Amino acid sequence: MDAVLAIDLGGTKLTTAVVDATGRILYRKKLAVERGDVRMCVEQLTEAVRDAIASPNLGQEQIRAIGVIVPGIYSAETGNVWAPNLWGHEQVPLRTELERGLTLPIVIDSDRAGCVLGEQWLGAARGFDDVVFLSLGTGIGAGIIVGGHLLRGSAGIAGAVGWFALNKQHQEIYKHVGCWEAESAGPGLARRFGAASAEEVVAAARNGNTLAKDAVQESARYLGMGIANIVSILNPQVIVLGGGLMQAADLFLDTVSQEMAKWAQPVAARQLRIEITALGEDAGLLGAARLALGNLALIA
Numbered sequence: 001m002d003a004v005l006a007i008d009l010g011g012t013k014l015t016t017a018v019v020d021a022t023g024r025i026l027y028r029k030k031l032a033v034e035r036g037d038v039r040m041c042v043e044q045l046t047e048a049v050r051d052a053i054a055s056p057n058l059g060q061e062q063i064r065a066i067g068v069i070v071p072g073i074y075s076a077e078t079g080n081v082w083a084p085n086l087w088g089h090e091q092v093p094l095r096t097e098l099e100r101g102l103t104l105p106i107v108i109d110s111d112r113a114g115c116v117l118g119e120q121w122l123g124a125a126r127g128f129d130d131v132v133f134l135s136l137g138t139g140i141g142a143g144i145i146v147g148g149h150l151l152r153g154s155a156g157i158a159g160a161v162g163w164f165a166l167n168k169q170h171q172e173i174y175k176h177v178g179c180w181e182a183e184s185a186g187p188g189l190a191r192r193f194g195a196a197s198a199e200e201v202v203a204a205a206r207n208g209n210t211l212a213k214d215a216v217q218e219s220a221r222y223l224g225m226g227i228a229n230i231v232s233i234l235n236p237q238v239i240v241l242g243g244g245l246m247q248a249a250d251l252f253l254d255t256v257s258q259e260m261a262k263w264a265q266p267v268a269a270r271q272l273r274i275e276i277t278a279l280g281e282d283a284g285l286l287g288a289a290r291l292a293l294g295n296l297a298l299i300a
Contacts, residue, residue, distance in 0.1 A: 004292035005052050005104070007045065007068040008114065008285045009033065011085035016048045018055070018063060019289035023122045025282075027055050038087045042094070046101040065105045067292030069114035069284050070094070073156045081108070107295045111135075112159045113150050114287030115277075116143025119240045121290045123283060124275035128237045132230055133283070134161070136223070137243035140181045143287075146234065164226050183222040186245055189215060202248040220252045224259020231264040231272055242277035249276055 001020050008015040010033060018027040029051065034040040045068075053063055072083030079095030098106055116125070116133035125131040125145075133143040140162035144151040151158050162181030167174075173182045182188050186198035193201040193215040204212035227239060241249070253274070261269050277283055 002062055002064050002296075004289050004296070005049060005063050005066045006285050006288035006292065007048065007066065008111070008288055009041075009045065009068060009070050009083075009086075010111070011035075011071045011083075014044060014048060015285055016052050017285050017289070018052055019286065019293075021293055023286060023289070025285075027052055033086070035086055036088075038090070038092050038097075041086060042097045042101070045098060049102055049104075063104065065107070065292040065296050066098075066102065067114075067288035067290070067295070068094075068098070068106065068108045069111045069288045069291075070108060071111050074108050074110050075156050076108075076152075079108070105292075105295060107291045109150075109288075109291055110143075110152075110156065110159070111284050112141045112143035113152070114143070114284035114291065115242060116145055116240070116287065117150070117290045118279050118283035118285070118287035119242075119277060120145055122286055123278035124240045125238050130234070130236045130238075132234060132236045132239045133277075134227070134230070134239055134241050135243040136185065136241060136245040138186050139177065140185050140226070142230065144234065161226060161230065164229055166222060166225050166229075180222065180226045184219050184226065189219045189245075192218060198245065198248075202251065205248075205251055216248070216251050217255055220255035221259050223252065224256040225263050227256065227260045227274075228263035228269070231260065231268050235265075235268045236272065238273040238275055240275050240277055242280070242283060246276055 003018050003020045006017045006019050014033040015030045017025050019025055034044045070081050070083050071085055074081050079093055080091040081094040082091055095108055119125040119133050120131050129148040131145040135141050142159040142161045144159050163178030164180035166179050189198045189201050193212055195201050201212050201215055205216045
């Protein structure tokens with residue numbers, strides 16, 4: 001059976017998997033990613049591909065293509081990747097670098113695109129053509145499918161929703177991460193409570209700390225406002241929520257839903273479904289596989 005190699009190149013980890021056309025994962029390996037040095041990162045990716053192809057567990061499976069998702073901006077026109085968490089603000093010709101060492105067809109896209117494709121293919125958005133995957137963790141980003149097609153924007157930047165302007169009082173931090181991200185992502189929640197991490201705030205809230213509960217609810221209100229903007233702009237059928245903050249979904253969701261309904265276009269809000277990721281950390285990995293399979297026209 002034909003299969004593809006999916007690569008999820010994250011800010012801290014590199015995950016490779018061999019996936020068949022049904023979405024079955026036949027092989028998986030996770031490594032700490034080489035950061036800072038582009039050449040070392042490319043060498044690590046190339047070696048990971050060769051290890052997967054040589055795996056004795058594949059049997060008769062034949063790897064025919066490679067799908068890669070990256071934590072940043074990918075330009076299909078140039079093949080360049082901007083991934084500041086990996087190698088700074090340099091535009092890196094990742095597609096060209098990988099093609100030098102590999103002979104299989106390669107398709108690259110952002111991790112946002114990977115997550116929404118994975119959830120649409122095999123997860124919480126299966127069967128829907130208008131979908132947004134909202135990643136809520138250290139940052140905030142959105143993968144967007146409109147009419148069954150990925151929305152990337154003219155420079156591959158569509159989905160940078162963390163830059164939504166939700167507070168008329170501009171703050172210095174908004175210049176660096178955007179207003180919505182500063183107010184709602186994990187570091188913003190930690191700052192609001194004066195903790196070292198969002199996990200500390202969540203733990204304190206679960207233990208009954210009133211100030212921690214207030215901090216969580218303020219972040220949830222901002223989340224609801226931002227989601228309302230997405231609903232009014234795109235009118236999606238479903239928004240899938242993923243990322244580290246969703247480990248505390250039970251503390252957020254009621255307030256998020258109420259704020260969304262208060263601020264969003266009412267007809268669009270009433271028909272919207274908000275779902276928690278069904279694939280978890282595999283969403284991006286399976287999305288990378290979906291990209292590669294689509295590139296081969298093995299599935300529609």
